Amino acid sequence: MKKNSLEGFMKGIFILSALMSVISIVLIMYFIFAGGLPFIFEYGLKNFLLGTQWKPSNIPASYGILPMILGSIYVTIGATAIGVPIGILTATFLAKFCNDKLYKYLKPAINLMSGIPSIVYGFFGLTVIVPIMREFFGGTGMSIATASILLGIMILPTVIGMSEASIRAVPATYYEGSIALGATHERSVMKVILPAAKSGVLSSVILGIGRAIGETMAVILVAGNQPRMPKGLFKGVRTMTTNIVMEMAYAADQHREALIATAAVLFIFILIINTVFLIVKRRGEN
Amino acid sequence: MSKISIKKMDLYYTDFHALKNINMEIQANEITAFIGPSGCGKSTLLKSLNRMNDLVEGCRISGDILLDDEDIYDNDYDVNLLRKRVGMVFQSPNPFPMSIYDNIAYGPRTHGIKSKAKLDEIVEKSLRGGAIWDEIKDDLKKNALRVSGGQQQRICIARALAVDPEVLLMDEPTSALDPISTAKIEDLVQELKKKYTIVMVTHNMQQATRVSDKTAFFLTGEVIEFGNTEAMFSMPQDKRTEDYITGRFG
Numbered sequence: 166m167k168k169n170s171l172e173g174f175m176k177g178i179f180i181l182s183a184l185m186s187v188i189s190i191v192l193i194m195y196f197i198f199a200g201g202l203p204f205i206f207e208y209g210l211k212n213f214l215l216g217t218q219w220k221p222s223n224i225p226a227s228y229g230i231l232p233m234i235l236g237s238i239y240v241t242i243g244a245t246a247i248g249v250p251i252g253i254l255t256a257t258f259l260a261k262f263c264n265d266k267l268y269k270y271l272k273p274a275i276n277l278m279s280g281i282p283s284i285v286y287g288f289f290g291l292t293v294i295v296p297i298m299r300e301f302f303g304g305t306g307m308s309i310a311t312a313s314i315l316l317g318i319m320i321l322p323t324v325i326g327m328s329e330a331s332i333r334a335v336p337a338t339y340y341e342g343s344i345a346l347g348a349t350h351e352r353s354v355m356k357v358i359l360p361a362a363k364s365g366v367l368s369s370v371i372l373g374i375g376r377a378i379g380e381t382m383a384v385i386l387v388a389g390n391q392p393r394m395p396k397g398l399f400k401g402v403r404t405m406t407t408n409i410v411m412e413m414a415y416a417a418d419q420h421r422e423a424l425i426a427t428a429a430v431l432f433i434f435i436l437i438i439n440t441v442f443l444i445v446k447r448r449g450e451n
Numbered sequence: 452m453s454k455i456s457i458k459k460m461d462l463y464y465t466d467f468h469a470l471k472n473i474n475m476e477i478q479a480n481e482i483t484a485f486i487g488p489s490g491c492g493k494s495t496l497l498k499s500l501n502r503m504n505d506l507v508e509g510c511r512i513s514g515d516i517l518l519d520d521e522d523i524y525d526n527d528y529d530v531n532l533l534r535k536r537v538g539m540v541f542q543s544p545n546p547f548p549m550s551i552y553d554n555i556a557y558g559p560r561t562h563g564i565k566s567k568a569k570l571d572e573i574v575e576k577s578l579r580g581g582a583i584w585d586e587i588k589d590d591l592k593k594n595a596l597r598v599s600g601g602q603q604q605r606i607c608i609a610r611a612l613a614v615d616p617e618v619l620l621m622d623e624p625t626s627a628l629d630p631i632s633t634a635k636i637e638d639l640v641q642e643l644k645k646k647y648t649i650v651m652v653t654h655n656m657q658q659a660t661r662v663s664d665k666t667a668f669f670l671t672g673e674v675i676e677f678g679n680t681e682a683m684f685s686m687p688q689d690k691r692t693e694d695y696i697t698g699r700f701g
């Protein structure tokens with residue numbers, strides 16, 4: 166009797182804990198969409214999403230976020246172009262080429278990377294990457310390219326961690342089959358194991374994309390943050406996330422609503438990315 | 452001259468003496484069967500013949516294994532070329548998770564064949580050799596994991612044939628298969644021996660008598676008896692061989 170009531174109590178706690186996360190996500194969605202949608206209806210979806218001018222202090226103000234949408238997309242593509250190949254090759258190295266001794270140091274170092282606060286990455290970008298970029302490509306050194314490099318580094322632990330796990334999960338029998346045909350270790354890894362791990366690797370890439378598009382504090386320090394249509398790889402850019410952070414502190418009324426609506430758009434991007442992630446993962450499992 | 456000759460060979464897994472003083476001559480165009488209770492070293496000897504044991508850490512070998520009179524454990528022996536010449540089929544079918552075509556073409560591509568026409572030709576020839584061409588010729592783009600286990604195993608045989616080997620090693624190739632697939636593979640093996648030298652591990656006495664020319668009986672790392680299959684099964688020379696083969700049949 167007593168045992169049963171304790172069990173029931175614990176079960177309640179478990180359910181409550183599980184509910185917590187569901188409740189928070191529902192609350193977040195409610196807050197963002199309730200705050201942002203009225204503005205979008207009032208201002209017009211097309212004007213909002215496709216407008217090329219973000220001038221909150223003009224009269225009348227214009228709230229076009231296309232520059233920021235493109236900004237987010239460009240730096241994310243850039244980060245992917247840099248982080249994904251390096252990440253996949255690193256994961257392959259860790260799983261199939263690295264000796265135990267080196268692994269003992271490399272793996273914790275990579276794990277540590279994911280624990281470093283993004284503002285620290287931002288400082289690193291500002292004090293190391295920005296001056297180098299300024300030196301080589303002129304301008305302020307704050308640009309799409311700079312943000313891409315920094316984000317490319319930041320998504321490495323995500324890409325490496327999951328890719329490595331999925332490479333390790335490939336059955337040894339595939340490898341043996343390849344070796345038994347006279348293939349070298351390198352060829353067996355690159356042509357059999359890596360393709361066999363592709364759904365896991367692809368999932369890691371999508372997670373990395375999600376991380377890049379949502380990153381804020383690091384980007385704000387190195388991207389330049391000009392709210393204008395992106396002009397080139399080595400020119401400054403503003404992303405959706407930085408747009409919100411830079412102006413939220415002083416925004417009021419419609420301006421504030423426009424920023425919440427920006428968050429709603431970002432949220433939808435993340436939802437899409439997560440859905441793709443789930444689809445890819447499910448397909449890999451079948 | 453024998454195709455493979457094993458001389459005074461010993462094998463250790465770290466400290467464990469897994470094979471003891473093995474001497475054996477394996478003839479070309481014959482099927483040699485390895486039989487014996489579980490853990491007696493059949494797979495170990497088989498894997499020594501194409502140096503798959505190199506993958507096992509702590510595995511040491513002494514003595515000689517000669518393929519066409521050349522020592523395959525010689526330092527300058529090209530191990531990839533060895534594995535091309537001595538193909539292997541595993542206990543459970545292990546096709547790569549790619550199309551049937553790419554499975555078969557993988558080996559030839561590995562060894563430098565690029566021409567599409569040439570690859571097409573090899574793929575068809577190998578699948579015919581594996582007695583599976585007629586069943587899957589319209590499905591070459593299909594993922595090889597999406598066919599039956601028996602078909603997968605024949606694809607694996609075809610994959611091994613595609614690099615034009617001289618010897619085929621088969622480790623219990625039918626143990627994961629149903630009787631009909633097993634019969635197909637046994638017929639196929641009979642056919643293959645015309646061109647290849649075959650060494651096959653089996654737990655199935657009847658299979659050994661049905662398909663093999665020579666049989667080696669293993670016990671705790673030693674070859675107790677090795678000779679003509681018929682003679683061995685009708686008149687085993689060693690008491691332990693007799694116990695084993697009769698014990699099996701009750």
Ligand SMILES: Nc1ncnc2c1ncn2[C@@H]1O[C@H](COP(=O)(O)OP(=O)(O)OP(=O)(O)O)[C@@H](O)[C@H]1O
Pocket residue numbers: 464467469487488489490491492493494495496507
């Ligand atoms: N990688 C390894 N490391 C250490 N010991 C091993 C290894 N592989 C096999 N052994 C040992 O060597 C002995 C022979 O193993 P082997 O796999 O050759 O047996 P087998 O005759 O093929 O058995 P089965 O019929 O069960 O397949 C066994 O005692 C086994 O435990």
Ligand SMILES: [Mg+2]
Pocket residue numbers: 493494495622652
């Ligand atoms: Mg075995």
